[in-house]
Amino acid sequence: MKKRQNVTIKGTKDGIVLHLDDSCSYYELKKELDEKLSENQRTQAESQLTPVKVDVGNRYLTDAQLEEIRDLIRQKKNLVVDKIESNVVTRAEVDKLKAENEVVTVARIIRSGQVLEVPGDLLLIGDVNPGGTVIAGGNIFIMGSLKGIAHAGVFGNDQAVITASSMKPSQLRISDCLNRAPDNAQNNEKREMECAYIDDNHQIIVDRLQVLINLRPNLTRLEGGH
Known part of the structure; x- marks a missing residue:
């Protein structure tokens, strides 16, 4: 009987x-x-640096075990760990994903020197x-005047948007893009129900x-609807 291969x-x-x-x-x-990598190493050119992607399937590995796998690969000449992928999602990752996709509603005025930060979308009534x-971390929706600083998509979400009933910001940031007060926001020009996005x-x-x-058609997230 052919021996089952645990590593391919x-x-x-x-x-x-x-x-x-x-x-x-x-x-x-x-x-x-360890055995397979040693065999593979003998067939590689000495000067060749090879990136390695590891797929562990449905196996849960602790941080210590992940580090052991990385170390084992690093010990082989010219092998570099690119990434390790797993189908297993931890509770912490689920909670983080849930938080990043939740809309947090806050009713208050953000005064000078105050900072309000949420992991997902923010709906500010004030x-x-x-x-x-x-x-x-996601979008910012302000039912009120934006005269201070707003930073959406703080974790790198280029699709995030900023909206306000009155758009007169001192600074807008989306992901890594920055835009100071828009030119046509000068002279106290009234700007109602506007949005900011990355083009x-x-x-x-x-x-x-x-x-x-x-x-941004995906801004509408109705469960069970269209």
């Missing part, structure tokens, strides 16, 4: 992919991984005064709120 090595144009069986014991897996700051040139644009219907 597949070469790609970007390096090698290691598929690790998720049903065998961790000890067996580590032992075979004003952001000059010197006040609101920060969100195709990676610039922050302030426009009518209605443009979001076409630009």
Whole structure:
């Protein structure tokens, strides 16, 4: 009977992919991984640096075990760990994902020197005064005047938007893009129901709120509906 392989090595144009069986014991897996990598190493050119992607399937690995796998790969000449992928999602990751997709509603005025930060979307019922700051991992919706600083998509979400009933910010930030007070916000010009978003040139644009219907259709998240 042919022995079952717990470790499969597949070469790609970007390096090698290691598929690790998720049903065998961790000890067996580590032992075979060491053997297979040693065999593979003898076929590699001495000067060739090879990125390694590891797929552990449905196996849960502790941080210590993940580090052991990384160390085992690093010990082999010219192998560099690119990433380790798993189908297992931890409770902490689920909670983080849930928080980042939740809309937090706050009814208050953000005064000068105050900072309000949420992991997901922010719905603020109130004003952001000059010197006040609101920060969100997702979108920022302000039912009031924005006269301070707003930073949406703080974790790198380029699709995040900022909306306000009255848009007169001292600074707008979305992801890593920054835009100071828009030019046409001078002379206390009244600006109602507007939005800010990143365009195709990676610039922050302030426009009518209605443009979001076409630009960000996924803003509408109705469960069981369309």
